[in-house]
Amino acid sequence: DGGITQSPKYLFRKEGQNVTLSCEQNLNHDAMYWYRQDPGQGLRLIYYSQIVNDFQKGDIAEGYSVSREKKESFPLTVTSAQKNPTAFYLCASSILQGTFATNEKLFFGSGTQLSVL
Amino acid sequence: AQTVTQSQPEMSVQEAETVTLSCTYDTSESDYYLFWYKQPPSRQMILVIRQEAYKQQNATENRFSVNFQKAAKSFSLKISDSQLGDAAMYFCAYRGETSGSRLTFGEGTQLTVNP
Numbered sequence: 001d002g003g004i005t006q007s008p009k010y011l012f013r014k015e016g017q018n019v020t021l022s023c024e025q026n027l028n029h030d031a032m033y034w035y036r037q038d039p040g041q042g043l044r045l046i047y048y049s050q051i052v053n054d055f056q057k058g059d060i061a062e063g064y065s066v067s068r069e070k071k072e073s074f075p076l077t078v079t080s081a082q083k084n085p086t087a088f089y090l091c092a093s094s095i096l097q098g099t100f101a102t103n104e105k106l107f108f109g110s111g112t113q114l115s116v117l
Numbered sequence: 118a119q120t121v122t123q124s125q126p127e128m129s130v131q132e133a134e135t136v137t138l139s140c141t142y143d144t145s146e147s148d149y150y151l152f153w154y155k156q157p158p159s160r161q162m163i164l165v166i167r168q169e170a171y172k173q174q175n176a177t178e179n180r181f182s183v184n185f186q187k188a189a190k191s192f193s194l195k196i197s198d199s200q201l202g203d204a205a206m207y208f209c210a211y212r213g214e215t216s217g218s219r220l221t222f223g224e225g226t227q228l229t230v231n232p
Contacts, residue, residue, distance in 0.1 A: 031218045033219075033220075035222075040126065040224060040225075041224060042121075042123075042208060042222040042223050042224040042225050043208065043222040044222075045219060045220075045221075048218070048219060050217065050218065058219070088160065090162065092162075094218055096217075096218050104218070105152070105164040105167065106162070106164075106220060108161065108162035110159075110160065110161055111160050111161075
């Protein structure tokens with residue numbers, strides 16, 4: 001079955017530690033995204049990538065880093081610079097049809113809950 | 118920058134009745150798309166319905182329909198014959214012509230369905 005796999009489901013971070021959240025898709029999608037979800041704030045875009053070896057900052061990129069070495073994979077690292085990392089993190093992907101907006105939906109993973117010890 | 122606002126943090130409805138969730142957005146773009154996503158307790162995001170701004174006809178998917186008022190920048194979701202499985206967080210989202218493939222989400226509305 002095609003889809004997006006996020007791991008781990010739960011992750012705990014110690015102060016000063018970097019942690020990496022995994023996101024893999026087998027949908028052959030060009031575009032991938034990382035969203036952060038906090039209670040009462042909806043989903044906010046952290047980073048996104050529309051092609052391998054290229055990515056752009058979203059609205060709340062500070063304290064995070066990403067890489068896109070393979071089309072299938074878009075890992076997110078939460079660095080020690082992110083002072084409030086506790087949140088639910090969602091990875092998504094979509095078909096990218098040119099540079100114009102489309103009605104293509106996002107496909108989401110099942111998320112990773114990150115907590116601070 | 119585009120913004121999406123959901124002014125109802127929580128809503129409730131009796132099973133089999135109808136409920137409407139509100140969404141407004143702010144944009145200067147003329148071409149865009151609007152979406153409603155559902156997030157049940159499993160936290161899996163599921164697309165409910167989508168609307169192209171250039172289409173005057175409101176989108177419908179079974180028991181789900183929208184009331185799209187372009188001039189008012191309003192995009193409400195109506196759920197008819199509500200079922201217990203409709204209980205979830207609902208997010209309104211916007212994608213504009215300058216957004217590329219990015220989506221901007223509202224804050225969400227938590228819907229409770231009472232038996």
